[in-house]
Amino acid sequence: MLVLLISLILCYVLGLVLPFCVPRKPQTQGMVGSVCSCAASLIGIALGLSGLVAAEPLTASVASLIPLLSFAIRLDPLASFFVLTISLAGLATSIYAIGYLKEFHGRVSVAMLAALTNGFLLSMILVVIADNGFFFLMAWELMSLVSYFLVVTEHEKAEVRDAGFFYLVMTHVGTAFVVLTYLVLFQSAGSFSFESFRHPEQALPDGMKTLVFLAALIGFGTKAGIVPLHGWLPLAHPAAPSHISALMSGVMIKTAIYALIRVYFDFLGGQFPWWWGFTVLLVGTLSALLGVMYALMEHDLKRLLAFHSVENIGIILMGIGAGMIFQTYGLTEFAALGLLAALYHTINHALFKTLLFMGAGSLLYATHTRNMEEYGGLLRRMPWTGLFFLIGALSISALPPTNGFISEWLLFQTLFLSFQLPALFLKLMLPIAAAILALTGVLALACFAKAFGISFLALARSTHARHAEEVPIAMRIAMGSLALLCVGLGLAPMIVVPLLDRITGPLTGLSISDKVLALDGWALAPVNMEFSSVSTPVLAVMLLLCGLLGLVLAFLFGGRLVTRSYKTWGCGITLSPRMAYTATGFVQPIKRVFSTIYQPTIKLETEFLEESRYFAKQRKFEFHIEPVFEQYLYGPVVRAFLGIADRLRILQGGSLHLYLAYIFVTLVVLLLFAV
């Protein structure tokens, strides 16, 4: 395994260097970078799988000259799982990039883009395998910086620069809290090694534990994109190149999930008061609901997907939160179930979100616009992209028999098991969370019916869409393989669950694989068959047979099928794309019903003809939803900082003597402290 790990790092490092060795040939530069990251990802998949099934975690360590820092790595099942997830998404995006990078030829340095992609993947791998707090923080910072550079790939555009800057600031605010988390842990452990975090010299006092909990939630939550710290996602994801947004949304934000599980269940040993779990559940539920609601109102496909990441991170956190609550009350079995559901959803989301972002990238590639209202009719122009996007949409809407269904189903069962909790408050809150999860699920369904329906169906709404062409084969292969995996992971929970159990087992202290799987693995039955069970393979067969029955019945009663093609009845007028429903129109009823959340402002200005008030010369329609968080959270903070900076400007006198005086005073103060 160590050989695998070393060759993985080597491949990525080669990918960092080699693209620059082929001068002035963007085609080859991109290809070299992709080949390196493909190879590394394949090794990563092998490494992740072997780490999951290995009896003993792989550990290795290289000492460094810097005190407290050692490049220690440890590949336990949790880390291996995330290595696997990152590598799966990495493989798909690397293949995708072979075709997609053509977009950037001549505009930006493809060598730089390819090299940074390799560096980005490497930094994510390092984050999850690090076994030393200092090393972790370095990898974390590396990941943030590299992803920043990738976000600003098209830095000639002002909005990309702004988005990049916003991301940079947000991610560093998060990092500050992450550093705080580790410093508090370090204080009692006396060392930065994760092993000493687990078994500190002196136990953390309760107050400090709470500090660790909150700092980790805020710090990692910023990276994960929980509400209200999600502000950077809808800005950074659309700005980045599509395969990078796929990686950022599919896996980078998952490293935060990894870190949260690591801190709560591993370092703090799964011992916490009930309100910790409840807080995580609350944050998760809020993120899930608000994420999908804001996604519904978006017509920029990549922004829409970014908001869905907020939603899915919320769903994952709901699982973790429920697991924490059960852990508090000693219901270890259910705690493991909640965690298992969360991890299942983690890999599922990595697969379908990467797929969907690549689909969005393909649409961008083919039409050069991100605005959904300018698509339309693309299913006939781009049948493969359409099919794969549809599978991704089915998965994210949690429809059977795809993978999204399984993980959300497991989460529902976890929440339903709340009736075993002793506290009435929690007994009521968890089913309400389940109801909100149901609402989230169906709103996601509406959102993706909109995204797919408006983009791919009916008539083309613009010249771009009319002349769109199917994307290159490499991009189709990448999307197709992920689509296959989405269906595969839905149909084969009997393979996934035992693997995930190897993670949740050590974390909660109880293996539940044989309790979750029933009928030789053909059915999932959390706790027991009596309480609940589902079998996606059987459901799939049922759907197939019932569909066939429909065909047979149609043939029996109607004979051979002879159809006639004719244009849609447009009430006597020739059908035009302007008659079809728009994305804005589609969500209007939902917007109106949930207007308390959206606070929409609608402005309609009509200019009439001079001759008559009955004929309008032109109409102007504007519609905004209130950006609540920007206005009431980010806005005041930014203003406060600018205000303070304004005051502090007095310090900048411009005189050299003054600055020398500052240095002198600082020196004296520091010396006083030292004494």
Next chain:
Amino acid sequence: MHPFIQTISLVTAQAIVLLSVSPFLVGLIRKVKARLQCRQGASLFQPYADLAKLFRKQPVISTASSWIFTATPYILFASTLSAGLLVPTFLSQTPLNFAGNIIALVYLLALGTFFLILAGLDTGSAFGGMGSSREALVASLTEPAMILSIFAIALTAGSTNLSTIVHKTALLEGIVTDPSPHLMALAALFIVALAETGRVPVDNPATHLELTMIHEAMVLEYSGRYLALIEWAAGLKLAVFLSLVANVFAPWGIATTLTPAAMGIGLVVYLVKIAGLAVLIGTIECMFAKLRLFRVTDLLGVAFILALLGLLFFYILRS
């Protein structure tokens, strides 16, 4: 009998019962409405004739549409029938019980809804899109209420598997002394059933007026066998929800064993129960006007609150 053959034959029997009974329910509701409006009304078996006629007609496919449009009727039919196979009808222990619990049922139905919404958008006409948009709204309002009401029932039986709930209730196991949580959940589920199957006061299946239609607008462009399959699936969905309401809340008389006598009685009782519910729906459709789309929110909000209260009552009465 070999257990596998037994499973297959029971599943087939259930599919046949559902498929053959669903057009009758539609006919029965229409008949009740007609009689209450002092009309003679069409024969109870008119929907069968309609289906037969539609199957024989040549379908017209819009040139604007894609394969989604032609695949949707089959997917809708398949998902609705699959959902139906998870619900106990005349036999309390459905053989496919293990394949999916109530959440699976909800999401199977959602699969059909998803494709129907897409099909509505596919033809490019304004009507289809309008129907799709409204269907998305109604679906998003019903689902939370449905999940909560089902959970309130699941608590009493200690299971989320429909067959187990029905079987236990039929054998009078796990019945609480106070029925109020059950009644509230029943009311909530009934409202949900009305909304999901597109009946008055949420939707009106008899209308083709653009201001009011939801389901009909989505399927406006369908004809021939495609329309037949969609109509049949709509009937099936009605049968699924009526079976759900009838058997979960009043499972008495349902066959709890596999003896022919018990199954015979079970079948007759089942038919009487769902026919009774169909008459009730027909009566409601005559007594109430269709609600404005944005008033539907209130109705489904009531359903949600009822289900939540049912849950609260359950916990309070228990402790």
